[in-house]
Amino acid sequence: MTDLEFQSFHNQVVTNVQPIRDDDGGTTYEFQHSGDIDRVKLLDSENGTNSTPQGNKNLWSFEYYQQFFDVDTDQVMGRLLNSMVPRLKTNFIAQHIHPIPDLYGPFWICVTLIFTTGICGNLAKYIETAGSTINGHFESDFHLVTGAASAIFSYVTLVPFGLYSLLWYRKSEVQYTYLEILSAYGYSLTVFVPVSILWVIQLESVRWALIVVAVCMSGFVLAFSFWPAVRGDKKLIAFGTIVGILGLHAILAIGFKEFFFDAALQSNKFGADNADFSSGALDKALTDPAPNAALTLNDSQSKNAKGAEPKAASNKADDKESSKATANGAPVATADGGGQKDAAKV
């Protein structure tokens, strides 16, 4: 028995207390030292095991971020599919995201969407120029990609932050974490990847139909997951939140169509100042329903909308632009109205 103990001690000395051993030399002395160090190590490891399983990892360590990418292929596929199919009494966040919200899906969905929008927006433009053959020489616009990137990433990070602070501020029954909401929003963009490819088709009616279908599919998945959280609140806030979620989703889709796919139409007619023009139109489209959104969502969004307002105002509003803006405003209003009705049904 004593032999066995001695053996294990010897191993400990070899691995742990080398520098001390070099100085001391004597074996009995060494035993005392290593005993103390062992006890300290034991305490340390106890503390360690207490903290690690609860996910209390250092914010700057690699493992901290690794836990958000801890998903398998079939898990991601399941989340992708379920983010597109709304079912009554199904809570996407609680049933599919909840145990471990991942960032793999949202990040790569956003990146994919950025590039499909950039590529297909250019493709749509190419088909148009090839049809008209005004200048024959087609030049693809790389800056659609950077525009799409800022639009998508700000939508996916800011809107969940607004919703999270709303839930926290109203002390709602179901408290989702920020990452869960972010994950849900990221996955809700899945449906726009095939839609952005189909937007290449040069038919206004097809594009609008796609928007309605896509927004209904993913928008209601989001609405059904947030309904349990806001149900207990005042009627105005509960319905306002749901309408806000659907409305912002619709604005994103319509903004995409106007800015990345229809802007090409304008650029043929107006030439050089098309970039200012279309961005102005987009800002208008964003600010028009802003009162509706600002009613329910927190400061960050309304601040956003305010930031956009002066830009739109500074743009010279000639007849064409104002008519285009009102054309934008009408579908937004109808989409919101539809959302409200459906939300009321729920």
Place this chain on the structure above:
Amino acid sequence: LEKEIAAKDQRAHEQQKFYPDLSGEIAGAVSKRSEPNLDRDFDTLDEPVWVTVKRDLNTVGAKFGLVLFPTQGNQSLLRNWDLWGPLFICVFISLLLHSSEGKMGPHFTEVFTLTFFGACIVTLNIKLLGGTISFFQSLCVLGYCLLPPGAAAVLCKVLTFASEQSSLLFVIRLLVTSVGFVWATYASMAFLAGAQPPRRKALAIYPIFLFYFVISWMIISHSH
């Protein structure tokens, strides 16, 4: 050369690390560590600079050759990584695709950022998913595998200079670029696919596919 030294050092270090486990006795390990290793063969301080440069260029060239004819078993590209090849090819593609002020194409910095940091993000994704490969090894593989798209970019540029813009030319460019894209994706998978647990292989492969797809798209739309 520095890399060689570092690799040698690391190997020696690893051997030393394993010694206590093998012998189970401290005396052996200590004596091994203090003993200077005199018969190292990388004492190249007195050789001409040109010889050193030529040797490094040869290593880079050999790696490009590996990318062109990828085989599953040949993993030497993974073992001794360097970032010279990726740097060359990134700068080269960015210069080719750079469009001057006032045009709608990307600038040098945009292409360079997209290729280099794109590779970084894809690598980070592999690491975060739990891949058993070091950061720079993966970066090295992704960079070297940009060679086929780079060659496609050169061909497209030459073709546009040689003849008028026509739909036949566009079809040829499309073919060349897609061959480059498939080649790059296949080569990088041959090197990287083994580093993932099988349940997550698709998750690691998709970003690689997307990375080369985007670069090929830039090449086909801006190489004129």
